[in-house]
Amino acid sequence: MVGMETLHYAFDGGRALPPFAPALVGVVASGNLEVLVEPASGTGCRIDVDTSARGFGPIWEAVLRDFHARHGLGGLVVSIHDMGATPAVVSLRLDQAISAIGGATP
Amino acid sequence: MNASFAELSARERLAAVVDAGSFHEWLPPSERVTSPHLAQLGVPAAFDDGVAIGRAALDGRTILVAAQEGEFMGGGVGEVHGAKLVGLLRRALRDRPDAVVLLAESGGVRLHEANAGLIAVSEVMRALLDVRAAGIPTVVLIGGANGCFGGMGIVARCADTVVMSDIARHAMSGPEVIESAHGAGEFDSRDRALVWRTTGGKHRWLTGDCDVLVEDDPDAFRAAAIAAMARHRPLTLAALQQESALLQRRADVDGDNADAFELWSRLGVADARSVPDLDAAAVRALRPATGGA
Numbered sequence: 001m002v003g004m005e006t007l008h009y010a011f012d013g014g015r016a017l018p019p020f021a022p023a024l025v026g027v028v029a030s031g032n033l034e035v036l037v038e039p040a041s042g043t044g045c046r047i048d049v050d051t052s053a054r055g056f057g058p059i060w061e062a063v064l065r066d067f068h069a070r071h072g073l074g075g076l077v078v079s080i081h082d083m084g085a086t087p088a089v090v091s092l093r094l095d096q097a098i099s100a101i102g103g104a105t106p
Numbered sequence: 107m108n109a110s111f112a113e114l115s116a117r118e119r120l121a122a123v124v125d126a127g128s129f130h131e132w133l134p135p136s137e138r139v140t141s142p143h144l145a146q147l148g149v150p151a152a153f154d155d156g157v158a159i160g161r162a163a164l165d166g167r168t169i170l171v172a173a174q175e176g177e178f179m180g181g182g183v184g185e186v187h188g189a190k191l192v193g194l195l196r197r198a199l200r201d202r203p204d205a206v207v208l209l210a211e212s213g214g215v216r217l218h219e220a221n222a223g224l225i226a227v228s229e230v231m232r233a234l235l236d237v238r239a240a241g242i243p244t245v246v247l248i249g250g251a252n253g254c255f256g257g258m259g260i261v262a263r264c265a266d267t268v269v270m271s272d273i274a275r276h277a278m279s280g281p282e283v284i285e286s287a288h289g290a291g292e293f294d295s296r297d298r299a300l301v302w303r304t305t306g307g308k309h310r311w312l313t314g315d316c317d318v319l320v321e322d323d324p325d326a327f328r329a330a331a332i333a334a335m336a337r338h339r340p341l342t343l344a345a346l347q348q349e350s351a352l353l354q355r356r357a358d359v360d361g362d363n364a365d366a367f368e369l370w371s372r373l374g375v376a377d378a379r380s381v382p383d384l385d386a387a388a389v390r391a392l393r394p395a396t397g398g399a
Contacts, residue, residue, distance in 0.1 A: 003148025022136040028152045029177040036135050050150045081150040
């Protein structure tokens, strides 16, 4: 796994979504990422990140904490493949993914 | 809806070309059928390995369809990516859809996967020819920003019908590859005008390498794909000899490897210098003069 870093985050106490089909947004490309959102049981929100940019764990945590504060969703797993996207791009892709499964806050 | 086919992602293109909501995907991203090679090189995988495959309706008829994502590793064909294409084509032999449509955008073999990628591309070629030999119309749509090069460039020419936009590109070696092998004096990959008049849709149309030239518009690609479902070119000895004669004629006309402007002139285009500024419809009208070569 030379060069790649794998990060795991989990947030609790989210608002459960109605049933939804998995959705994929974005592409694995330089400065970009893909986000796959899938349903899971419970009220947790698990986020797994594979990234080619090592050493940005604290920034990922801040961006994903913001995401959870923004949407407060539970019962889902978010899987990310990243190639050095900036925090703003990551946030936009996460919002796009939530919009794709119909979970955006009104 | 974005008006540019080139700027859409592979999945957006797929959705724009087939009947609305009709795409049923096989091995979707949630199945995580990903490259076994990339992680060893420290490169993140893509959940679909850069290609979406499945069944869809096109103008109410059943097709099998694939779309390559050029933004992921340049659309390079790795082991899994190639296997998905081969699986789709072999399924076509069993299911006998009304057509197989491939939205190609690829630099060819994914170099990270070396021999596995090379073998995958050759298997795609064989599988595509099997489908064509079975009498199922095969259609390749080329309109992505990364073009269609290398092994996928050959795959495209194995199909019954090749559809290109005027800003699409199709060739064997890509501009950067030629420049690194032979120098910028031979081919300057940063000269966009040179690159497009040597590999672009207009050039491919004028020389007969593509069968339909459209504007960079998802609706135009959809219309061309619908029309192509009725077009089958049987794989016969006579057809191959005809194609060989066409290539021989091009070699005769272009023995000194002239610039595209000169080649178009020799093929009978009256004002070759004006071609880059013409729209697709105007360039379409030029082909009867050349008949392709």
